[in-house]
């Protein structure tokens with residue numbers, strides 16, 4: 001080493017503007033296919049995905065069985081056939097809250113076993129990894145919809161509305177699930193700990209489940225909870241679905257709100273992941 | 281083959297990695313240090329117009345975790361370059377920097393003709409990578425692992441190449457089985473096949489034979505040499521097995537504490553040291569002065585409970601040694617003739633396979649890995 005100090009021009013860490021991109025479609029396809037295949041090859045993931053909402057309907061849905069319908073309608077501020085009919089759109093909406101947990105856990109597994117390194121040592125961007133995981137999670141969540149609808153039919157719930165409305169309802173749930181998957185994955189982007197998804201799940205799921213129109217109408221809430229419910233996309237999804245199923249009326253602005261939520265989460269999550277997604 | 285860069289496949293200049301957060305001041309200090317030991321805090325403070333205590337703080341912080349310390353390297357196309365060093369020397373970190381997996385703190389690196397920091401995606405299209413710990417998707421078969429790799433590398437017509445590679449590595453008839461059921465040697469071979477699928481011009485192998493038995497290791501050496509000769513792939517491999525580096529590499533750099541302490545062809549390195557080393561274990565009453573007094577002993581060092589004597593010639597010194605010490609004072613004696621091992625001993629004062637008395641316990645390692653996977 002020479003004694004004289006040399007000054008080297010350091011590349012600026014923000015000089016990423018000069019980066020040449022590589023198209024990401026093929027990589028996204030591979031990653032998404034991997035997520036889906038892994039899910040359907042692991043029977044337990046499917047069992048949990050399917051049994052949990054079913055349990056909600058069966059147990060929670062029966063909790064007002066001995067309350068006279070008139071009293072229930074007064075409490076819920078809506079004309080219904082039974083609590084189950086009121087609950088179904090809400091439960092489907094709240095079950096979209098925690099589906100991000102699957103994507104988050106599979107991401108942490110990839111970090112721990114080094115597979116994330118294998119992916120990121122190919123021309124695959126962190127944003128692509130993030131989007132594939134988020135869409136994979138949302139897809140997994142969608143499996144719940146037909147199961148619960150069939151279960152509800154078995155329990156004797158009658159559906160109003162028409163096929164276009166129902167398609168809109170499913171689209172809304174998909175977007176909601178995708179939005180929350182993005183949120184979940186962004187929050188756990190830098191985590192490598194198995195426990196984080198569980199902890200985060202409590203922070204996201206609990207407040208947003210109860211501070212929404214999903215299980216009970218917000219009109220019965222204290223002011224501060226009403227405030228949360230008014231901003232909570234779960235409320236929009238529940239109200240949208242309930243309008244269709246219970247009353248046969250679709251308020252499409254709700255779907256618009258959900259779409260905006262999903263888009264915001266996707267953009268914000270992608271930016272966060274591109275920067276903070278840990279490799280190992 | 282995408283394109284073989286003419287001349288050098290890997291060029292790194294002042295390559296430096298500091299783990300942890302590195303701010304603007306750190307960068308300036310790193311630059312100013314330029315490979316020097318972080319001693320001249322006050323001078324640096326004046327130069328950078330900072331308070332000396334700030335600089336000292338920074339230097340301590342940086343010095344302590346400098347994983348790669350201003351490394352210069354150049355690997356010609358088609359060469360096999362070996363990074364030889366003990367645990368924690370910085371071998372894996374250098375691979376992470378050159379492959380764009382980890383951010384470079386200071387310096388520049390060009391791999392396969394592209395600047396790693398400016399064109400990471402272009403570099404990644406042209407390199408293959410084999411991890412020290414085998415990384416595969418255990419829930420998928422060999423063929424499916426190849427299929428995923430092809431997707432990640434954006435390959436359209438990958439199947440003939442994949443067939444060829446499976447045949448080359450003798451995995452053809454097990455290709456439909458889940459990788460989780462493979463032996464360690466088969467997994468390693470599949471990993472190398474994945475790294476070769478997109479016909480990279482440079483391939484990085486981190487401790488390619490760690491955890492393999494001697495015969496599998498030798499077979500893998502043949503594959504590695506074969507890949508280099510048949511496909512013309514430049515190979516950078518790390519190892520802490522001296523005989524491995526000796527057998528495979530046409531250039532070796534010995535790395536210790538993040539710095540290159542010696543570089544050259546294996547024979548150049550071997551010719552650096554002409555003296556012999558005597559490893560000696562004695563009872564505790566024997567002192568350093570006693571050993572130094574023996575004619576022909578040029579240096580005395582200790583490594584744990586072992587003395588390491590540098591001697592002009594073991595044949596001449598050993599009789600004198602026995603004359604100076606009583607036989608019941610000597611517990612064990614071992615002579616190292618000039619070899620890569622003695623070069624390493626000479627440069628670092630340690631034996632490479634005996635660093636701090638810690639021995640890598642493969643059985644424990646793999647049982648931990650297996651438990652983690654369950």
Ligand SMILES: Nc1ncnc2c1ncn2[C@@H]1O[C@H](COP(=O)(O)OP(=O)(O)OP(=O)(O)O)[C@@H](O)[C@H]1O
Nearest residue numbers: 299300347365366367368369370371372373374520
């Ligand atoms: N992610 C990290 N954060 C902080 N320090 C790290 C990190 N990775 C490595 N280091 C440190 O950098 C140094 C070099 O580590 P590296 O893994 O490159 O060594 P190595 O030569 O590959 O060793 P081995 O033979 O054990 O694989 C070590 O002191 C290590 O503790």
Ligand SMILES: [Mg+2]
Nearest residue numbers: 371372412486
């Ligand atoms: Mg290593």
